[in-house]
Amino acid sequence: MHPEIHFLPDDRKVTVRPGTTLLDAGRRARVQIRTRCGGKAACLMCKVRVPDQTGLAPMNKNEELKLGSQSTEGYRLACQARVTGPVSVHVPEDPLKAAVRAQLQKQKEDQEW
Numbered sequence: 237m238h239p240e241i242h243f244l245p246d247d248r249k250v251t252v253r254p255g256t257t258l259l260d261a262g263r264r265a266r267v268q269i270r271t272r273c274g275g276k277a278a279c280l281m282c283k284v285r286v287p288d289q290t291g292l293a294p295m296n297k298n299e300e301l302k303l304g305s306q307s308t309e310g311y312r313l314a315c316q317a318r319v320t321g322p323v324s325v326h327v328p329e330d331p332l333k334a335a336v337r338a339q340l341q342k343q344k345e346d347q348e349w
């Protein structure tokens with residue numbers, strides 16, 4: 237059975253084979269997870285939040301080392317975290333996209349006055 241991965245806030249779902257990384261699952265679901273190192277646990281840009289990690293394999297030593305204290309706060313590196321069962325993944329918004337969205341919201345509020 238292939239587990240279903242649910243990506244938030246985009247609300248996209250995809251089923252993948254067990255052992256697939258969250259980064260690859262995100263690509264299949266067409267969810268943009270930032271990466272610069274190509275999945276080598278070097279850039280830390282693929283950090284995602286997974287409150288319930290029962291559907292993920294335990295962290296490897298490298299991931300644990302890279303995340304530091306965030307490893308106990310529900311964060312995972314999407315390029316290292318491997319799927320074992322259904323899981324919900326919170327993907328942080330791209331900073332540029334967030335800045336544009338905030339600017340558009342401000343303009344909208346200014347026009348309402």
Ligand code: FES
Pocket residue numbers: 270271272273274275276277278279280281282283313314315316
């Ligand atoms: S993609 Fe660079 S640390 Fe995961």
